[in-house]
Amino acid sequence: MDKLLTLTLGGLTSGAVYAALGLSLVIIFRATRVVNFAQPALALISAYVAFSVNKATGGYWLGFAAALLTGALLGALTERLIMRRLADRGHLAPVIVTLGLLMVLQAVAGMIWSAEPRSFPYAFDFRGTFSPAAGFAVAVVLVVAAGVLVLFKATPLGLRMRAAAFRPDVAGLLGVRVGLMLTIGWTLAAAVGALAGLLAVPPFIYPTALDSVFVHALAAAVIGGLDNPVGTIAGGFALGVGLSFVSGYVGPELVTMAALAILVAVLVVRPHGLFGHAVARRV
């Protein structure tokens, strides 16, 4: 019983990270129909900036803020300088470009901060099963997810962003600055991704630190439905708990395989995710 509780709580903590990183993928996918494979690299650079700020100032929260700002800025730059130029090149080109960006940014991170693992602090001292750090991770992700949902559903900006995502041509005719909405979407997504990175990285940061987390986050997003924020949050937590059980009851070496097996199973049964609904493909 004790083991079950421990595994559940641990699963919720890692699930929070998958949910946050998954949410950052969903925000961009909804707006552009592009899966942003560069997301872990954007989050990685942000976390490295936090690492440098932490070292320089000795405090945690200044680095935390710096990472979110860096994430937001990187997201905006990625959209403005790169993605915008690919808008009329079909669906595949932007996805491939984000993959390329992932490799470039990981290499750059290695050049600047070296490929060696460096120690990276938790938000709070890490003690016991459900530590303050774990509680913080779950709480902050739930708050951010709620904030994103309120933004989309209940604010004029969110209405504009949804309109620009669903029908960019019509949104333009209604006075919505569609390009600006895309920039805001990427900015928001990359800031959420940076937050996920800060929660996922400890105790060590290195250029590939977020790779496996990203695989799980992508699985969470696909399980939840790539254009469904609520489904992705739920998918993230469910996957976290499920993988924690696999690790605890079966064996930790099977975790990645289990994640991919769940992903494949969901895609076979419900191609639009457990919570998604089928959308006719625009030809």
Place this chain on the structure above:
Amino acid sequence: MLEIEDLVTTYGAVRALDELSMWTRDANLTAVLGANGAGKTTLLRTISGLQTPVSGRVRFDGVDITGLPADRIVRMGLAHVPENGGVITELTVEENLRLGGLWRRDKAARAAKLREVYDLFPPLAQRERAQASTLSGGERQMLAIGRALMSDPQMLLLDEPSLGLAPAITVRIMRILRDLRDRDGLTVLLVEQNARSALSVADRGYVLALGRVVAVEEADDLLADDRLRHAYLGF
């Protein structure tokens, strides 16, 4: 209000608009008629900034708006109801309407306009919380027109509002356009394949063929011109 001069818009090698010129009178309803492929939709899309012309000029209220992005043009008071209405089916009726006036800063004016649109189209008021995908064809067209009115435009461009609608609903929509012109002094540019119903409310009419103007007359004269009617308008 609208002056168009030698407008050329191309799709690859095809000249959809071929040195087209036209103008509209204020508080008038101008019909643009012609067969499929005459360039009617391209004309509206080029005016409202969805399409960039190769050459020529579009002037609105004396200001050159050629090549400006769509979101700037609508803010100048020129609203475009695209083909099939362009209702965003994933949003509710009210969200669609609010979207139309969201760029205006004056909140009170926005709220007043929303009530005005609901008064104009009572079926929309009854279904304000409904998903727009659940509306009938006629209700969607009302929503599209109401949403364009939310921006409080000086001029309205409409692309085939009668498309796919029952005759009775088409009559109702045409009456509403006539009332908007007579009561609010709205200038309307109405693209239609259904020439008969468009000319029943229009003041003037242009007939297009292959991207060029082949005739322009007062609406009554167009209706009286048998040769033109048979050749281009199909009735």
